Amino acid sequence: MKKIRKVLGYIVLGILGFCVLYVVAEYCLSRLAVSSKKVPMDRNIQVFVKSNGIHTDIVLPVIMKELDWSHIFPYTNTVGKKTGYQYMGIGWGDKGFYLDTPEWKDLKASTAFVAAFGLGQSAIHVTYYNSIRENDLCFGYKINEEQYRVLVKYIYDSLDLHEGKPILVDTDAQYDDADAFYEAKGAYSMFYSCNTWTNNALKKADMPAGVWATLDKGILSHYRK
Template structure:
């Protein structure tokens, strides 16, 4: 086992246990946000329109049909990940070994956006949080920076449809690779907004554990 590989494994093991922003506390009556997981991947759920900050994700949708269709939805889930892995998962398919191996080296990325009719229910895979207006502004800015946008600040659809009628893929910034996974994106996004997260975690569970301890 090489020294570089050993150092990498130690980074993953210790980073998942070490909290960052450990002084983070929830804000009573703050903006509601959620950290959610399907067991392997994490998303950040945000209000589709947030009145105190004036932040709305609707104007960034690329056409009026989508804006009208989802205008009454209260929340949207945002996740970042490998373009190849996302697209190979259509039809609930499990991506093959080739797709997984290609994700080890830098490759293009997508933002996965799911529109939600109601707030996620707290549970083993859902951590609700209340954060300050300033923290929400910082969090929304981090999420927005992950999208590729045109001159009108419209996000660029990758495909006409996602896995279901209420989710879509948009072209994203950054490259996915072994040291920068979908869960690392969640960690980095929450950390830069001042929320409690693990130092480093390619896995979903430590992200939820640290978020839950902030409660």
């Protein structure tokens, strides 16, 4: 019995030690800025980094001279089927979390376990906006056309495609009348979260970002003045 208790004690200490190390590493690395390779020039495209307090989205203009996102993610796939939106928020995450957990009160242990250990599928969540206002959870940033193209490629490469087109997740789980879900590549885990996806996008586009982030606060810290 003593041996069993001793082993269980080591297991508990190991788990606690891992949790502490994880939190410290995430805090430090998410706030350690990635050095910019160069200073982007001709930055005239307004984008945003937006959080709901937990999950971050990259918000882009719906229409640019080279691309109309509504052709890729049709308005008709939203519940409201309205048109003429100015901005579009894009986020990546665990599909089960997205669809089965609209609010934290809906979180199930099985959903959390699958997501934490990379056992589930992923999805891209697209939300359209008429306008965007900056606040403590939403920050604007201007980029140039080259950076914009990098973001476009990153988003497109994250999608599961059928005949070159995104695959709509056939569900009634939309959060409001201006959003939709699409099948995506990769798997969510405690080491690669929805915010890691966002942070990696920002790094690739030479925008302010941390070395590694799984929570929104580290990402937003690079945009707070």
